[in-house]
Amino acid sequence: PVAVALEAQLGRIPASLGFVEAGSLPKVALTSYKALVWYAGAPFAARWTRPDSTVLVLGGSGGTGTTGIQLARAFGAKYITTTTSADNFDYCRALGANRTIDYRTTDWWDDSIVDADSVDVIYDTVGEAGTGDRAMTKLRDGGFYVTIVGAVASSTRPGRGQAMFINSDTNLASAPLMDALGSLADAGSLRMPKIDSSFGIDEIEKAFARSRTGQVVGKISVVPKTS
8 A cells, every 4th residue: 555645744654553554643642742741841850849730531442541640650740540431540550640530420620620720731632621720720839721722711820821732733743743752652652552452544424433433442543555
């Protein structure tokens, strides 16, 4: 099979990754990289000197959540909390999450679960209605809320910031960032450890149907036939 792409959107496959895993990473990893670096101010070590610097990743077991947890860790977050289902607790902890919250049984925004003014960055990959306003109550002074799928808070609090990041922007001229992600992969800091399911080119509709279930763990791959 032959495909055509702009050179500015391509990167060399990291030596540590196979073709399927490497093909599953760029879109979601670039999304998380830009959300955390461009908007949330990563790398975090230079910004946060306290020992409890905290990132909350909403939706930790999907593609952007998978990469978001790993990149938050690589960028110096000391404590990472994520929401997911109980079935995926072990998966998210293996990625680097310190704490997992079962979104099916627990409201993360309850003050008994996540304290007010206790989080430095909230990265929203879910987009549930009202998340922005809930997130704003949890951010410390200097904190930031970034969402890739939902609306921002109706109003901000002094010393807190927010942004809605348009996912399609990750398609544009990303070769240098692809190299940065490749270096993180070769350093063992970024992987796609679970391919949820694989489909052929002739099964694209099935791949989208699986994606629309909202139950994908890791990433869906589309693999062309070799003959």
